[in-house]
Amino acid sequence: MPDPQRTEPITEAAAPAPGASRYFVRFTREQRYMHAVLFTTFLGLAATGLPMRFSESFWARKFAAGVGGFGAILFFHKLCAVVLSIAFLIHVKEVFQRGLLRREKGIFWGPTSMVGNWKDVKDLLGHMRWFLGLGAKPQFERYAYWEKFDYWAVFWGMIVIGFSGYAMWFAPFFAHFLPGWALNAVLVIHSDEGLLAILFIFSIHFVNTHLRPDTFPMDMVIFTGVESEEEFQHKRPLEYQRMMKEGKTESRLGIAPPLWLLNFSKVVGTIAVFIGLTLLVLTLTAYFH
Amino acid sequence: MARLFATRPFVIRRFAARAFAPRQFAARRLVPFALVLLFLAWTSNAHAAQKPVDADCLACHGDATMTDGASHSIAVDGQKFSQSTHGSLECTSCHADIKTYPHPDKIAPVDCKTCHADQASSVSGSVHASASDHPCTSCHGVAHYIFPKDDPRSNVYPLNVPKTCGTCHGSPDLAKKHGLPNVYPLYMDSIHGFALSKEGLLVAANCQSCHGSHNILSRTNPQSMTYKSNIPKTCGTCHAKIEADYEQGVHGKAVAGGNLNAPVCSDCHTAHAILQPTESAFRMQSTPICGNCHKDKFSTYRDTFHSQLGSLGGYVETARCWDCHGAHDVRPASDPASPVNKANLVATCGRCHAGANLSFVQYQPHANARDRKLSPGLYYVRLFMNLLLASTLTFFLIHTILWLIRSRYSQVKNKSANGGKNA
Numbered sequence: 001m002p003d004p005q006r007t008e009p010i011t012e013a014a015a016p017a018p019g020a021s022r023y024f025v026r027f028t029r030e031q032r033y034m035h036a037v038l039f040t041t042f043l044g045l046a047a048t049g050l051p052m053r054f055s056e057s058f059w060a061r062k063f064a065a066g067v068g069g070f071g072a073i074l075f076f077h078k079l080c081a082v083v084l085s086i087a088f089l090i091h092v093k094e095v096f097q098r099g100l101l102r103r104e105k106g107i108f109w110g111p112t113s114m115v116g117n118w119k120d121v122k123d124l125l126g127h128m129r130w131f132l133g134l135g136a137k138p139q140f141e142r143y144a145y146w147e148k149f150d151y152w153a154v155f156w157g158m159i160v161i162g163f164s165g166y167a168m169w170f171a172p173f174f175a176h177f178l179p180g181w182a183l184n185a186v187l188v189i190h191s192d193e194g195l196l197a198i199l200f201i202f203s204i205h206f207v208n209t210h211l212r213p214d215t216f217p218m219d220m221v222i223f224t225g226v227e228s229e230e231e232f233q234h235k236r237p238l239e240y241q242r243m244m245k246e247g248k249t250e251s252r253l254g255i256a257p258p259l260w261l262l263n264f265s266k267v268v269g270t271i272a273v274f275i276g277l278t279l280l281v282l283t284l285t286a287y288f289h
Numbered sequence: 290m291a292r293l294f295a296t297r298p299f300v301i302r303r304f305a306a307r308a309f310a311p312r313q314f315a316a317r318r319l320v321p322f323a324l325v326l327l328f329l330a331w332t333s334n335a336h337a338a339q340k341p342v343d344a345d346c347l348a349c350h351g352d353a354t355m356t357d358g359a360s361h362s363i364a365v366d367g368q369k370f371s372q373s374t375h376g377s378l379e380c381t382s383c384h385a386d387i388k389t390y391p392h393p394d395k396i397a398p399v400d401c402k403t404c405h406a407d408q409a410s411s412v413s414g415s416v417h418a419s420a421s422d423h424p425c426t427s428c429h430g431v432a433h434y435i436f437p438k439d440d441p442r443s444n445v446y447p448l449n450v451p452k453t454c455g456t457c458h459g460s461p462d463l464a465k466k467h468g469l470p471n472v473y474p475l476y477m478d479s480i481h482g483f484a485l486s487k488e489g490l491l492v493a494a495n496c497q498s499c500h501g502s503h504n505i506l507s508r509t510n511p512q513s514m515t516y517k518s519n520i521p522k523t524c525g526t527c528h529a530k531i532e533a534d535y536e537q538g539v540h541g542k543a544v545a546g547g548n549l550n551a552p553v554c555s556d557c558h559t560a561h562a563i564l565q566p567t568e569s570a571f572r573m574q575s576t577p578i579c580g581n582c583h584k585d586k587f588s589t590y591r592d593t594f595h596s597q598l599g600s601l602g603g604y605v606e607t608a609r610c611w612d613c614h615g616a617h618d619v620r621p622a623s624d625p626a627s628p629v630n631k632a633n634l635v636a637t638c639g640r641c642h643a644g645a646n647l648s649f650v651q652y653q654p655h656a657n658a659r660d661r662k663l664s665p666g667l668y669y670v671r672l673f674m675n676l677l678l679a680s681t682l683t684f685f686l687i688h689t690i691l692w693l694i695r696s697r698y699s700q701v702k703n704k705s706a707n708g709g710k711n712a
Contacts, residue, residue: 070601131691172644180651181666192674213696
């Protein structure tokens with residue numbers, strides 16, 4: 001943002017030109033790191049899980065032979081699973097600490113909460129009407145319904161895939177309190193839910209969040225944490241208006257992302273999307289073979 | 290006197306050759322020549338009227354460069370011959386038609402059958418019956434230097450047998466001509482071939498351990514050592530305990546009962562390319578072999594984690610058919626001696642899964658999630674997961690496609706590029 005007190009001319013090339021946009025924080029550093037851990041381990045789990053799910057496809061065997069066979073694949077799968085499980089537990093701990101111990105507002109309900117509400121249902125229906133040209137585009141709050149769906153899909157997936165995965169890892173232990181057929185079922189659950197997560201993230205999430213025309217080629221906010229005022233206003237007008245009304249503008253202000261961070265994010269994001277799309281294509285070829 | 294004569298062999302040979310050359314030959318000129326020859330023979334050799342001895346033969350044939358009219362070597366290394374298994378015999382024992390010295394140009398081929406009648410009759414009933422294609426020497430080596438089979442110089446010494454048979458059975462052309470597999474390279478890479486060529490184990494199975502030697506028959510001949518129902522006995526010659534185990538199992542009983550669809554040793558282990566069963570390659574290749582007959586069991590096995598793990602390779606410990614069912618004495622699950630009998634499951638599963646208990650062994654290694662009656666819990670779990678997957682993806686696919694079209698439409702309409710700078 002241009003500083004009204006500033007008298008010296010701006011010399012840094014990367015600094016915003018006068019009249020350039022202000023930037024507002026959307027994600028904290030911890031949240032961005034959490035996403036980084038999430039997508040890194042998710043890519044790792046998908047890349048090692050898919051060869052097991054489609055173990056008879058040619059690419060699975062090639063991949064397995066390349067990395068040292070099934071033993072290596074399972075090792076990395078478990079490694080990623082443990083890291084992701086820890087990240088998940090840290091997140092749950094954070095949510096409960098902020099919501100229950102510190103009594104922070106807007107964690108479990110309200111416009112900033114991840115919990116679904118009646119407005120999300122109306123937004124979904126309104127959005128669909130807008131798709132078909134039957135109404136105006138809905139105005140979104142901090143988290144739109146599809147973002148909440150992404151969040152809860154991961155949350156549910158963590159519990160379901162995590163539980164069924166550990167049940168296979170420690171099968172004799174889980175057999176103490178699971179019926180025999182459940183040991184068969186956990187593989188079906190684990191692989192189908194994993195497949196759903198992979199197909200969803202690498203097609204729906206990629207397009208909804210990164211590749212649709214409004215954000216193409218990539219929504220950088222999850223990497224940089226900040227977005228410009230225009231983008232903020234355009235994407236989530238209700239949250240923007242609320243912020244202005246509540247007079248919290250100053251506390252939400254961030255700094256323009258430095259060039260290195262933008263470039264770094266583009267490289268990381270592109271690699272992640274590329275790996276994801278490759279895995280998607282391989283999955284589809286194996287699935288429909 | 291014989292010694293004196295032996296110093297001038299070529300003179301005599303050339304003289305005789307000229308004397309009997311057909312074109313200059315005339316009956317009336319024969320008489321004086323014959324008289325001269327007889328005289329010479331009589332004066333030079335006390336045994337002139339009898340067969341020549343070896344020294345006489347070697348006088349000419351001892352010359353390493355000696356060839357016949359067709360430039361084939363007819364030289365004999367007397368030293369080496371005397372060490373061979375026939376060293377104690379005289380030349381004329383085999384070359385029996387040579388009665389005079391010097392002998393006629395054309396002599397009869399040696400017939401081994403004269404002494405080796407049993408072997409000759411075995412060969413004549415075998416796949417190698419054609420004497421012109423398979424003379425004795427094709428396996429036993431050069432006629433004058435045949436050694437006993439326990440002599441390392443022999444072509445049929447156990448360690449030399451594969452190479453000897455491989456002269457023909459290692460040739461792709463011959464394999465093609467007779468419709469036979471090119472077995473030599475397969476054998477040499479097998480555990481038997483390795484034991485023989487690398488370790489020099491005399492007891493390692495070589496070609497003739499399984500096929501016989503003189504009496505080799507086609508495997509389609511019920512008398513053959515390699516006829517399907519005879520294979521357990523053939524392999525059992527060395528693998529006696531495994532043969533006994535096999536006979537106790539369902540496969541052994543079926544074969545003994547005349548069911549030739551049941552597997553014998555070679556169906557699982559292959560005939561020539563036999564691998565160490567703990568080897569990764571063997572564990573990878575053998576499950577589908579059981580699946581050739583047990584199609585439904587193979588199909589349900591492939592749905593399980595055991596198979597998914599197993600087919601990736603590099604991790605060979607995952608349970609294959611025989612890890613649970615036993616290998617040679619496969620028995621029905623109702624048999625108390627079967628490893629998959631209910632009473633034995635904890636022990637069987639526990640070999641890999643430490644801590645396996647009664648509840649753990651309820652796991653169905655051949656569960657069929659598509660069979661509601663057999664595995665109802667699994668059936669409904671799979672149904673639910675499939676519906677969840679299909680409905681979620683279908684809904685969001687439609688949602689996303691519509692969204693894409695609408696976004697682009699409104700972008701074009703409003704002539705705006707991006708909604709923001711994506712920063």
